[in-house]
Amino acid sequence: TNPQDILKTLSLSFEVFPPKKWEDFPGLYETLDELKGLHPEFISCTYGAGGSNSKKTAEIVSHIENELGIRSIAHLTCAALTEDKLLSTIENFKNAGIHSVLALRGDKPFDMSEEDFANRQYKHPSEIIPILKKAGFRVAAACYPEKHYEAPSTEEDLHWLKHKVEQGADALISQLFFDNDAFYRFMDAADQKGITVPVHAGIMPITSAKMINTTINLSGASIPKALSDLIATYGENPSDMRKAGIEYAARQINDLAEQGMHYVHIYTMNHSETAKEICGLIK
Ligand code: FAD
DSSP states (O other): OOHHHHHHTOEEEEEEOOOSSGGGHHHHHHHHHHHHTTOOSEEEEOOOTTSTTHHHHHHHHHIIIIISOOOEEEEEEOTTOOHHHHHHHHHHHHHTTOOEEEEEOOOOOTTSOHHHHHTOSOOSGGGTHHHHHHTTOEEEEEEOTTOOTTOSOHHHHHHHHHHHHHTTOOEEEEEEOSOHHHHHHHHHHHHHTTOOSOEEEEEOOOOSTHHIIIIIHHHTOOOOHHHHHHHHHHTTOHHHHHHHHHHHHHHHHHHHHHTTOOEEEEEOTTOHHHHHHHHHHHO
16 A cells, blocks of 8 residues: 555544633644645534633634634543533533533642542542533544553553443544554553454654643653653753754654554644644655
8 A cells, every 4th residue: 555545544633722821822723724724524622620711622622613614622621610510611611612521630729628528429520421411522532552641550440441332432643752662552451351442542752851741640651662762862952952953843743643543632732833833754
């Protein structure tokens, strides 16, 4: 098969996050116009763990879906949700013309006590997925190719992942990873477990050495030697590091396509330029 044909089967999606200030919205909307030009399958927008950004998420997703005409997914975390808050959020999402939700637990919000977190109303997204489905949303959930940090074992994590799918998740979006082999092992294990919904592979371009200490540590993703070598070589030089990080992400995506994977979710961090450069390398 011609490699170009394989790449054409890729379905790309992007993720953005709400700016802190409303006055920064026009900048994000320009970014979204640029991302539209890359013909994504969808663009998702994150949600604050404590729900503080919920209005912004709704506004952005509504803009993507209704103004730009691109499918969009609103993230929704349930860690700080009460039943009333869930129902009012569903109402707000519906009024904003939102059709799809990524149901998440979220981590403990910084302003929530350990006790309140332990006693939260909805322990896991599997408890809100049926409610969202009943309200008419398409629902996605998160998955972790290298296991969620709280799960005692891969097997147990997969057990609960299957439960999320059984509760109605129509698709899965993966945590970022840098080791494609870890993703292929996860896909095989998920397949054996009977998880057959589409899985969107999460790819984050490392465009600065600083990102290693923040994003990567939080995600728990392992760092293959090729990536640590690259950081050692280019880490001190911001423009070389950015270029090498973009090339690494594009290599990961090309390999995913060659291995027959169809769905790639790029964590763009609101940078359309980075997304464009990656796409330029995979066409
Ligand atoms: P869960 O599915 O609840 O999983 C958490 C742990 O509980 C796992 O160890 C799992 O094995 C276990 N588990 C799951 N279900 C059950 C069950 N029914 N009973 C017992 N154990 C169970 N965070 C944000 O704050 N905002 C965002 O917008 C956001 N977007 C994200 C997007 C993606 C694609 C991903 C991968 C993560 C995102 N996160 C976001 C981070 C996410 O909130 C954290 O990773 C959180 O720690 C787990 O969320 P989850 O929905 O995977 O939780």
